[in-house]
Amino acid sequence: MHDKCANAVQAVRESAGRKPLTKAELDHIEDRVRAGMRSVANKDIDAWRGMSTGERITAGAEWASKQLTQEAELAKQRKLLQVSKQLETQNRIEDALYADPERAHDKNARQKVVKADIEQTYVLSGAIKADYMRQTMASIDAMKHGQNFVARAFDVDNPAMERDIVREIYKKADGSTGNDVAKAAAEQISKTNEAMRKRFNASGGNVGDVGYGYVPIRHSQAKVLGNGSDVQRRAWADFVLPLLDRSKYLNDNGDLMSDAEVRQMLTGEARGPWQEANIKAKGKDMQRRKPGIWDEIAGTSPREITTIRGAVGARANANSEHRFIHFVDADAHFEYNRAYGEGSLLNATLDHVNGMAKNIALVERYGPNPTRNIMAQIDRTAEHDGTPVRILEKGPTSIGAYWDYVNGNTNTPIDPTLARNFQTVRTTVGAIKLQGTLLAALGDVGTTFVTANYNKVPFFRTLGTAARLMAPGSKDLRDWLSSQGLIAENLEHGLTRWGQDNLATDWAKNLSAATMKFGGVTGWTDALRTGFQANMMRGLAEISKTPWAELTEWDRRAMSRAGIAEHDWSVVNQAEPSTYGSNKYLTPDSIYETGHPDASNIAPKLLGMIREEGEFAVLNPDLTTKVIASGNSGTWKGELQKTFMQFKSFPIAMITRHWGRLAEMRRSGDYKVDGAPALANPLAYGAALIVSTTLIGAITTEIKNILAGKDPESVGGDLKHAASFWTRAFTTGGGAGFAGDMLNAAFTSSDYGSLLSSLVGGPVLSTIFQPVHALAENAADAAEGKDTHVAADLVKVAKSNLPLLNLWYWKTVMNRLIWDNVAESVSPGVTQRNINKSNKEYGNDYWWSPGQTSPERAPNLATIAGAP
Template sequence: MPSKADCVQAVIDGGLERTDAVAVVEKMLKKKRELKAEGGLNRATDELVDLLAKESEEAAIAAALNRKQVALTILKRKNVDSFISQVEGEGFHFLDAMEAMMVGSSKKFSGARNSVSRKMRGIQRRWQGGILSELEALDGPVQKLLLKDKDFQNDVAKAMMEPENFKGKLAGQVAEVLGKYCEDARLRMNRAGANIGKLEGWIPQSHDQSKLLSKTLGGRAGWVDFVMEHLDAERSFPDMEEDDVRTALESVFDTISSGKDLKTNAKAKGEHVGPANLARSMTKHRVLHFKSADDFLQYHEIYGRGNVLDNVLGHLDMSSRKLALMDTFGPNPEVMLESLIEAEKLRVRNDVDAARSYVNFEKLRNMRQEMTEPQIKAHAEQRLNNAWSQGRVVSGKLAHWYAELNGETFGAVRPTAAKIASVTRAVMSMGKLGGATLSAVADVFVKAINARHHGNSLLNSWKTAFDMRFEGLSSEEQRKIYRSLGTMIDGTLGDLAARFEAQDSHLGSTSSHLNRFFKWSGLTAWTEANKSGYVHMLSTELGHVSGLVWEDLPEATRRILDWQGISMEKWEVLRYAASKEVDGNTHLLPEKVWALDDADIDPLIEHRLENFRGDDEQREAFQQRLRTDMRRELETDLMGYYADETMYAIIEPDEKTRAAMVRGTRPGSGWGEAARFVTQFKSFPIAYIQRTMSGKRWKRADVDGLDLMGVSHYVATSFIMGYLAMTAKDLSKGRTPRELVDKDGKINMGTASAALLQSGGAGIYGDFLLGKVNRFGGGFLGTIAGPAVSTASSIGVSINQLYTGEPTKGRDGLIREALNNTPYLNLWYTRAAFDYMVGYHIREMISPGTIKRTQRRLKKEYGQEMLLPVENIKRGGGWR
């Protein structure tokens, strides 16, 4: 009989590494001992042979995957090191390069915007636009059914799990579209280093943390009992006994109810834990398999959230995040990032010249200070420590960016607390943002200065800024163009992905109300129209110059493409994807890269073929995979370019903005909720500072020095558009415009400052320094602590007045806060009418004389009067 060593050697000879071979043999010997104990000696040989074959195959797959991940890691590390060297060669340092790769930098060097964030958004837009276009092409009211018909939603879910029962039916066609994009995500993840098997009848699952923890549903024990009854245990946990399945399910419950794998809890204790391999974590995904579609739907009804489209979109969102991270930093991004930082620390310890780039010597000279070489090295290392520090709480900009990119800030620590806080903030939004559409009018100038940044003349920039066209009224063919460019998506998905359940959770109901509120306010249509108009300019701009080689491109266009990571080599391929579309314009559409000839793509991949070892057939297969990967890369680059540049013109928060707001914290935690309350309504000014002000977008991209015309244009239009928006908001409230010129003929500085704030020109700092109110109507406390704290403070003051001898002021304050925070009541086109017909009368009944006091205050503080004849309202309420 062969020895254990002989068995191990035999398995090694079969192609496995020694570690894997030892594990296989150990498992086989254990199984042999179990069979002997059971008296199954006669069947031991057959079962051991089967076990050996199965384990050897699985180990071989694991070994191959490990080799693939190592190769990918080496390749990505080479690319990252090359980029860092290039950035340093252009006069910047390591942290600038890391910022560029993760969330994009406003500094001007090649690839400064070619970030994980941009790639993620490009992938998302490609999938989302594709889904919408294909759903709209189906014969039937798909959007209406997905939005309002729960039976149809359930049929789509069943069709994804049991497609043979829905062939030829509309639900089956919808399921086929959704399944197609889930499959594309799986294949792309595998190319990036994962090993996610194809599962027939698979559908993304959702879990509502508050329902999982509900005592009414029995908590963990109740969840395990329910799942055991409906689970396909053999498929989910093969070769496990019932008790082992229950133990495994308890572990699954702990993970999904906390939103975090509890196996890493040593990190929370301040102990070192190796970062999880992102690719392998994706491989382990999709644990629960139900007996039938009906069992799945029963689970979803009780413990899930959202509808089938919502689940698919959520799955694709998280897939795009993982994919973009792995595409840049390899299968284990966190390890790569830590390795890069440690290598840079070692470099600055040993090379004072490398450390010098971290020191602001000009500031030191102004302060008449000097630093020794050891101090310079220590300063550089401290900056690196501050960027990413380990411990009980991971802190630093790089760590916060990674947490945001990876989706770690989405899972709630305490689901109930997170839900209450989320609903509170949603009520604040619906109570206070009824006039946000009018504020957004002021931001037209942001669109204009960005059009000028791209090299347009002033007149043409403003033509682009006002060229919105209300694309929702366009033809179906026109809408397809905009979907393929990544716009006209958010508004539709906001409707389609609204949570729809019979036993709706507060979060689901609130999400639906928020979608409806912003749609009714006009903000959704306004934003989509602006995006479509601007991306139309970008696409036709590139289409117009597609006949030019890199050297002949306009300087502004060439620089922006370079910052976005679209190199000369890529441009020489992409420009052949230009095509004339139904609107009569030549566009550069991302999807058109798939129509390019292989000969067009080959120059971009030939360097990967130089060292290939294999026969002609293997070489051809490898070359075809490289072509497919390059087409995907070009498509993502172009879609990411449109998405990122559009976010400069129509300001929206991105991962960098969110990281600055929540700082790596999770919902439901004390610090996490404090951060979210304090920064509510501040995403626009923070994003404005990060993009417009830090990026100096008032300058043309082809101007190196001071752009005096750009600065003048920026300041003047900021003031003018801000005053127009402020006037529109005053009129919607039934007030006359604020005085721009006082009685002495001088500019009213209070009005001028407020106008700048309304346009976003001074951002959040202007709220602190110049204005009595911020752009959403809150005071100083609201600016600092957020609207919820400000409102609670005002209510507290009013209650105190009721019991301290000022009951009239107290009652008036309470009713005013109630009216100002009632959802839907403050829409810009209804508020003045409501106040005149109802609101003023209520306030008069509770606090007689309040209207006259309001008139006096408006006149004294702002020089304004009420437009409507409030003299007709009697003291105490009612009409005269």
């Protein structure tokens, strides 16, 4: 150690009042003094160059002393926060566990409560995300500013506007682009980013201010990783090096780092020689390799699964690694994004909001080290429930599985290329199979009816609001509701109800988005769910001035289930509901305008309750469903599991949400308390759910018949047909969930190969099985001396797997004008065979027969009642 540096280290020790330090501590402080020298130089390079060596070391030592003091204070604060949050979590779980003392020691009682607590955190995370997203809605709209109708309809990016917004952010919105829209958007994005950073740090986080406008970037893990070789990492570093703001990178003396030093920081130590050395060591005294920024982005740094003991890295240190890359300007940012990024500024902004919201929720609920807190809860649960810790950590639906999903481990790809390829296949197949999804989504009316009555929300008023949101000229209302946190699902870019995510290649995602949009599903889902949530806000506004003690017991229990306590409600009492038109709504703005210091905690709780009930009304998978349907991303086992589970999230969610709620009603006895609605009764709720969804399913089945060119089916008739019809109605409406799909298949299909591939293998295996089944069926017919139609059946398979050409509103037109004629030309007689088969199975005739270019008559609606 340099003599002057040693003296500086001694001064740091004395200022801290410490006893003599160990060599390791001395080395650590020496590193800190050097870091201080770099920091001082970075703040004023000209002044630094005028300092002597001794002055530089002294300045570095003073910086190090202050840093050590601040870090000691932060460590102390974090320890206090961790203890406080652990006690808070413990009390919250114990209160929930012993709310019904007679059931507190049932099998897995505490495990269920801990998982419910994690799920509540997950809901809160989504609400915090929506709360911050609503603050950026104007900037999101600005990213599409100036585009024509066609560009907006196809969700085309607006590169010119996004470039101006990024330039303004880098220049702290100084107006240098001359684009006022971009300047305003940059101000809004920067303000939201800074608010999230400060809120995260207030709970023990450690994300520093970069000192310039921060623009989130979405690194492509697959592009950065490449083949994972040292050649790949050096190529990445060579590309990045000239794009950096080199004034941000100083060496130990506080001078600008050389190219070699910056490259070493980017790449870390070479992996090849390190692997060879460890192979030779045969597992003894294995050397640790120092990773670089490349490793952080590519995901090659040692990554511990949180449920392994000891792997409890603090969440408070999250969200800072990616800020080590400081681009020299906006153009450098664009160049990097073209080569190693993915998605647009909108994608990166939403990802950043989502990630920060998750981290905020975790540290606010569980402390700076949430995983350590959860480990403590697992230990207590093992003792209380008499369940081994390994089961609680490793089971497929264990506490550990819930935590890994919420913590982000489950969906962080191990092999990003493998994950992307699988997701691209699933997304493409999904887009093809979901072209008639709007008809299936009509079942949402049934679940909305039940959820509205359960929450005392007027059902027909909800339908009226939804109709208004779908009608032309509703932009102002939609924009206002978005500004209050009721964000459209297609903007949130999370896992949707149909199981898609953002890992697929761009063309597959765009195909899926276009299918959902042009098929009407996006508009239907957003309008109906938002309509329900808006009316729930209106209902809350009506009781917002009622003191806690004067609320009905039902309302108090509903609030408590969402984590809203008496203190929170007292703040709500101070709020003035927001007004839109002639209606009043209890909104996040209402809560924030009270000026109460707890407003930022209370508003997301209310928003979380409203959003969660909206996902009961228009069904979306809950955390339990996502855990069941998930697999470790980027592994063969995990990707196959997700492929097999594709589309099964909806029926599973029907069970976990609605049937789970029904079971909870029976357990809690909430239906007996003052103010409970009629549908709080388990029998009433179950009956209403079955009847409403089955009736909607029956209507949907008849609509499908008419759209296919057939007359409606008889809803009665002989027992076999009636059983088949009402079974299909029951499952189409969603009332039977996954078990109903199996029941429906048993009633209506004798093709066990197709049944197995669809139910067990999912739509990907089912699609692969289609041509195999067609060939096998024709081979069997040939063996029995029957007519074969190989060509027609293969044409049918090909036609059914064409994207966008089978959308529900023109599918039959395309069939009659093109595909029926193609099938008949390659296999004469196939048209009549199909007509005969349909008549035999369903008993209804065609009003627009296959092979005819125009309808022969109008649909005969009298066939519904069995009339000929």
